[in-house]
Amino acid sequence: ETGVTQTPRHLVMGMTNKKSLKCEQHLGHNAMYWYKQSAKKPLELMFVYSLEERVENNSVPSRFSPECPNSSHLFLHLHTLQPEDSALYLCASSQDFGGETQYFGPGTRLLVL
Amino acid sequence: SQQGEEDPQALSIQEGENATMNCSYKTSINNLQWYRQNSGRGLVHLILIRSNEREKHSGRLRVTLDTSKKSSSLLITASRAADTASYFCAPRLFSGGYNKLIFGAGTRLAVHP
Numbered sequence: 159e160t161g162v163t164q165t166p167r168h169l170v171m172g173m174t175n176k177k178s179l180k181c182e183q184h185l186g187h188n189a190m191y192w193y194k195q196s197a198k199k200p201l202e203l204m205f206v207y208s209l210e211e212r213v214e215n216n217s218v219p220s221r222f223s224p225e226c227p228n229s230s231h232l233f234l235h236l237h238t239l240q241p242e243d244s245a246l247y248l249c250a251s252s253q254d255f256g257g258e259t260q261y262f263g264p265g266t267r268l269l270v271l
Numbered sequence: 272s273q274q275g276e277e278d279p280q281a282l283s284i285q286e287g288e289n290a291t292m293n294c295s296y297k298t299s300i301n302n303l304q305w306y307r308q309n310s311g312r313g314l315v316h317l318i319l320i321r322s323n324e325r326e327k328h329s330g331r332l333r334v335t336l337d338t339s340k341k342s343s344s345l346l347i348t349a350s351r352a353a354d355t356a357s358y359f360c361a362p363r364l365f366s367g368g369y370n371k372l373i374f375g376a377g378t379r380l381a382v383h384p
Contacts (some may be wrong), residue, residue, distance in 0.1 A: 160313065201314075201359070201374040213369070248313055257301060257363035257370035262313030 161185040164249050164263035171239065172271050179234040179266050181249030189255035190232040192224060193248040195265070201248070207232060208255035239270045275303070275343075275360040275375040283381045290347040292378040294360030295340075301363045301370060303336055303343050308357045308377070317345075317358075350382045 162183045171177050183190065192204040206214035207226040221243075223235040232249055246265045252258040278293045294303070302321045306314040320327045320336045320343065327334045333346040347354055357377040363370055 160315065162313070164313075198376065200376045203371075214367075214371075246311065250314075255369070257372050259304060259316050259319060260314075260372060262306075262315070264313045265311070267311065 160261045160263065162249060162251055162261050162263035164247075164266050166266060167264065168267045168269075170269045170271065171236070173239060173241070175239075176235070176237040178236065179247055179249075179268075181232040181234075181263055183230055183232075183249075183251040183261070183263075185251060185253075185261060187251040187253050187261070188229055189252045189258070190226060190229070191250040191252075191260065192232065192234050193250065195246040195248055205234075206255065213255060236268075239268075241270050244268055244270045275362045275373060277358070277360055277375045277378040279378060280376070281379045281381070283383065284350055286350060286352055286382055286384050288350055288382075290350050290354070290380055290382070292345045292358050292360075292380070294343045294345070294362075294375065296343075296360075296362040296364070296373075297341060298362075298364050298366075300338070301365070303334075303363065304361045304372065305332075305334060305343075305345050306359045306361060306374075308359065310356070314359060314374075347380075350380075352382050352384050355380060355382045 189208045194202040205224040225233040248265045249263040250260040252260045275294045304319045305317045308314045359377040361372040
């Protein structure tokens with residue numbers, strides 16, 4: 159176990175549904191990340207939060223909405239997704255923001271029908 | 272692209288053989304990290320090598336870094352079936368005003384019993 163948990167582990171949703179992914183870290187870290195991993199593509203960094211402030215948003219469509227209520231929790235709210243959004247969504251944390259070693263959760267496998 | 276680019280994309284070997292994976296990057300780095308990912312799971316940090324280091328060992332892992340060639344290699348000696356996974360390099364570089372890790376597409380390693 160890396161100290162980063164994600165729920166749910168698997169999610170199937172229709173294009174009109176609204177769902178949320180949850181990430182929790184038990185490491186006392188100050189930075190948290192959302193990544194998207196599609197088949198045979200590099201990890202795509204979606205959002206970065208440092209001390210609960212969003213520091214990076216890599217041109218992610220507005221149908222993905224992150225929320226960081228405190229330094230231990232990170233959410234990714236999903237609405238009106240497209241089939242091409244089907245992927246493995248990974249959460250990670252690091253002690254501080256700035257290229258430190260990252261600790262990843264097990265991921266949420268999302269399928270959009 | 273500034274990301275680490277791994278080579279080969281896929282590698283298939285027999286148990287007991289050594290596996291070598293290479294990584295190239297395009298800009299100056301602070302350090303370079305290697306991660307492992309079992310199928311459909313999160314990434315796990317393996318080893319970090321700093322820009323002033325040339326070689327580093329951890330168990331059966333040996334990492335080299337050549338900053339003049341902007342390249343790194345990961346050697347797994349005496350491979351085991353349990354080493355089957357994808358391996359990612361992540362150069363830590365300065366981009367967009369801050370340091371960040373940039374992941375490549377990875378090398379898929381298959382170790383056959």
